[in-house]
Structures are given as C-alpha cells and as structure tokens.
Amino acid sequence: MRLNSRLLLVGVLVFIFPLLFVWITQNFFTTAYHNINTSEKKRVSLIQDSISVALRSSSEADKLVSDLIDVYKKENSDLTKIRVVEKIDDNFVIIQSADKQLVNTNEKTDQLYRSLPLSSNGSSLIVESIIDGERTWQVFRSVETLDDRSMYIFSEHRFGLIDSVMAARRQQSYFGLSAIFVFLILLAYWLNRQVHWKAGYDKMVLQLEDRDMFSNMIAHEFRSPLTAIKGYASFLEESKTLSKDEVRFASNIHKSAERLVVLVNDFLEVARLQSGKLKIEPSEVDMSDVLAGVTDDLRGMAEEKGLKLIFNRPEKKLMMFTDPARMIQVMTNIITNAIKYTDSGSVELECVKIPGEVTVRVKDTGTGISAEDQQKLFAPFTRVGGVDTSKITGTGLGMWITRQ
Structure with missing residues (x-):
C-alpha cells in the first residue's frame, strides 16, 4: 500500500503536473493569439472605416485622406503599405499612398481589385499570407463615393515583430516549464x-x-x-x-x-x-563535599596499589547546580581511571572556581596519555595509556558514560 502511494505521488509529480502545465500554457498562448488576431482585425477595420468615411465626405476628401494615411503610417509599426485606388475606365490608379511616389500611377497588381464587388456594407477582405518569412495581412475594401466614384482601400500589415515577441515569450515559458519539470523530478526523487x-x-x-x-x-x-x-x-x-x-x-x-x-x-x-x-535531578551541591566523599570511597582502592590519594580541599564552598548522584558517578569514573593507570606515586585532586564554572583537576604520576590516544579517550570500549590493559579491569565504557 505504501509503495503504491509512493508510485502514485511520483507519477503525479513527474507526469501529471508537467502535462497540466504544458496544457495550461498552450491554452494560454492559443487564447492570446486569438485575442491578438481579434484586436488586430478590429484595429485594421477601424483604419479602413475612417478612410472610407473620409472618402465619402464631399469636401476636402483628398487632404483628409492624405492626412489620415500619414498618421496611420506613423503610428502603426505593422502598417507597411496603405493606398487608395480609383477605377478610371479600365485602369486602377493610385490616388493616395503613404509612398508619395506612387500617387497617380497605375496599380500593377489589379487582379484582386477587379474581383472585388463594390459594396456599401463596410466589410473588408483580409488575405492572410507569409511574405519574406513574416505573417502578413493584405486588406482590401471597395468604396462607392457619393459622386459615384469607384474607390478601393488597400493596406498591408506585417506582424513579424509581434510574432517574434510572442515566440520569445513562448520559448521562455517552455524553458520555465522545463525547469519546473526538472525540479519536480528532483523533488519526487527527494521525497x-x-x-x-x-x-x-x-x-x-x-x-x-x-x-x-x-x-x-x-x-x-x-x-x-x-x-x-x-x-x-x-x-x-x-x-x-x-x-x-x-x-x-x-x-x-x-x-x-x-x-x-x-x-x-x-x-x-x-x-x-x-x-x-x-533521569537527571539537579540541585545545589558543594563540589568539595562530592570530591571528599569520592576520595574517601576510593582511598582503599588506591592504598591496595600503594598509592596516595590526596584531595586539596578549598577553604570556601564551591556551589554548583547539578545532579549530585551523576556527579559522584562522573568523578568516580575519572579518579578510578587515574588509580588504575598509576603504578606508583600518588593521585591528587584539586577544585577551583572561576567565574561561571568550577574546574576539577586530577593529577597522577602515571604513564600519561599520548596526543593520539587523547583523541580516543572518550570512545566506547577503548583502552588508552600505552600499558598492558590485560592487567586492568573494566569495560572500556566508563569514560564514554562520563562524557555522555
């Protein structure tokens, strides 16, 4: 049951979440492209609507249309071409254009103009294509003026800049999704x-x-x-x-x-x-009393080896907050070790108080402990001192217990 739950969690993190993120991102960009197209169509339609209205005006139509073309060309970076074409006899003549050199010249590509019916419903024909690698709209609208002139509005819009920005955003999104996917894999592994x-x-x-x-x-x-x-x-x-x-x-x-x-x-x-x-039950104790009691208890052990066990008791009490039973156990272990590893001479104790702590010193005339052995002094089941440990009783746990 636990294994199945773990596999389900890994599956959700590694597969379900990334697929969900991809689906959400794809839907977002699809909706974004749709909204952009709708917005662009409305904008293009407004451009042609305004020019169409200007063409139908009876006074100063040419100047108004020229001004509108100049403004739209300046304010719309996607607008590459915009012109007004009039059908005169069997020719299609450019009467207004953002490129002033084309004014009063014949339109070279007139097939679409010939296929467009004159209509008053204000609709535009949008021809979508790819020109020079860019998404392009060629927009046509036929207009019949009040004085029965046949006019055509043509504009070309290239959306390469918008598409490149959207492509960069899409790429960044998929990079982010890849990073999330890697993170989820690592998270699943970690979990x-x-x-x-x-x-x-x-x-x-x-x-x-x-x-x-x-x-x-x-x-x-x-x-x-x-x-x-x-x-x-x-x-x-x-x-x-x-x-x-x-x-x-x-x-x-x-x-x-x-x-x-x-x-x-x-x-x-x-x-x-x-x-x-x-269990630790701390209370106020005099370290002098603790050491005096331990010394008395271990004096017989020291005398059996011919050692002197000396405690230089201080004149003042050395009070500290600790568990007396555990402190006796600790000091017994330390002093017992000193006696065990001393063959002749003495074991001497002294206790001094410095601000914030009480220091107990145990000095003996034994063989001493090397720097290497000092690193192992408190390890369990370890004997140090460079002596024949077979002659020394004990478990090797005393100093470890003391440190704990």
Whole structure:
C-alpha cells in the first residue's frame, strides 16, 4: 500500500503536473493569439472605416485622406503599405499612398481589385499570407463615393515583430516549464528518498528499542544472581572453618562477581543513555563535599596499589547546580581511571572556581596519555595509556558514560 502511494505521488509529480502545465500554457498562448488576431482585425477595420468615411465626405476628401494615411503610417509599426485606388475606365490608379511616389500611377497588381464587388456594407477582405518569412495581412475594401466614384482601400500589415515577441515569450515559458519539470523530478526523487530513509529510520528505531529492552532485561537478570554470588562469597571469606586455599577461591569468586556487577551496571547505564531514559535531578551541591566523599570511597582502592590519594580541599564552598548522584558517578569514573593507570606515586585532586564554572583537576604520576590516544579517550570500549590493559579491569565504557 505504501509503495503504491509512493508510485502514485511520483507519477503525479513527474507526469501529471508537467502535462497540466504544458496544457495550461498552450491554452494560454492559443487564447492570446486569438485575442491578438481579434484586436488586430478590429484595429485594421477601424483604419479602413475612417478612410472610407473620409472618402465619402464631399469636401476636402483628398487632404483628409492624405492626412489620415500619414498618421496611420506613423503610428502603426505593422502598417507597411496603405493606398487608395480609383477605377478610371479600365485602369486602377493610385490616388493616395503613404509612398508619395506612387500617387497617380497605375496599380500593377489589379487582379484582386477587379474581383472585388463594390459594396456599401463596410466589410473588408483580409488575405492572410507569409511574405519574406513574416505573417502578413493584405486588406482590401471597395468604396462607392457619393459622386459615384469607384474607390478601393488597400493596406498591408506585417506582424513579424509581434510574432517574434510572442515566440520569445513562448520559448521562455517552455524553458520555465522545463525547469519546473526538472525540479519536480528532483523533488519526487527527494521525497522518495525521504520516505525510504524514514522507513529505514523507523525500522532502526524499533530495532534499537528491542535491543535496549533486551539489554535491560539481560542486565537485570544477571545482576540479581551476581549480587547473591557476591554475598555468599563474602560469607565464605569470613568463615573460620575453610582452609586458606578455599578462602582464596572464595575471594576470587567475590572479585569476579564484583567485576561482573560493574560490567552489568555499565551496560545498564549505556542502555539508559541511548534510550534517553536516564533521569537527571539537579540541585545545589558543594563540589568539595562530592570530591571528599569520592576520595574517601576510593582511598582503599588506591592504598591496595600503594598509592596516595590526596584531595586539596578549598577553604570556601564551591556551589554548583547539578545532579549530585551523576556527579559522584562522573568523578568516580575519572579518579578510578587515574588509580588504575598509576603504578606508583600518588593521585591528587584539586577544585577551583572561576567565574561561571568550577574546574576539577586530577593529577597522577602515571604513564600519561599520548596526543593520539587523547583523541580516543572518550570512545566506547577503548583502552588508552600505552600499558598492558590485560592487567586492568573494566569495560572500556566508563569514560564514554562520563562524557555522555
């Protein structure tokens, strides 16, 4: 169903819309040409009407017709020829013309004049043709004057300029339609890709949700028996009836269970972070108290390695607005890493406040981190420091969780 809807949308965008635009444009130009023709015919008819009326006037007809011809020739760029022809005996003589050299000469092409009946209904004969590549109208009208003279009005109109303008407009329109067609193809492609990406994204989100739910379930299922194993191992370590080897075995079980608990807790944190379900409850806390508490908790771990864990507590309180539980978790991860990667010497903490922020510095006497390794410090499942990581416990998730 979705595929059919997508194909229908693409078909509408790529085929229906362009065809609709072409049809609308074609109809527009057809109507425009029709209206232009109608308007031109009315204009030509008005020119011949006015000359016809002037010819029928009894006084100063020649001067009036001459003036009209001069005005029309000047004001109408399409008017190439205009003349008045009179039938005298069997000849057709030009008595008025825009070209004054033709006055009182015989009309060379008189066949049409001979075929025109004298009529008083004021109609004109329009002969449409192509002359020198231009659309041309040759317009004839017969006029019978009040003194029974047989007159003919002839005008020639060439519409090359108008047609070239309309052709340019048509070409521009089709260029525009081509651009719209290309745009619609690109739009259809983009929409199709968006739908495809959206489907892939939705599928990936569902897979991630299933993965997170599975990880949570597995982690919770592991944590309960591991807690019980830790408890029983601790109980066996304190037993007075076991041999030294058995106590050592119980101690190994206890340590392994603790490492697994840390691993499970890290996986739970990752799952909560990736699903956006990690709760943050900020409040006013004194960073000095946070660091003092973390230092006390980790001092035993440092002493097991023969390290000094030092916290240079400032005299003033360093208040900040944060989640105390998450801050303890962050500082625990950082200081634990410092202890793990320091074989001898000390790990020293200090905390200072500068305008707008609190800076915590952790200094140790370990091997240090190269510039290359610093780029990977917060990557998940990554160990840095240039030491034998097989001797260092952990999941490689602590610093990634800290950064998140």
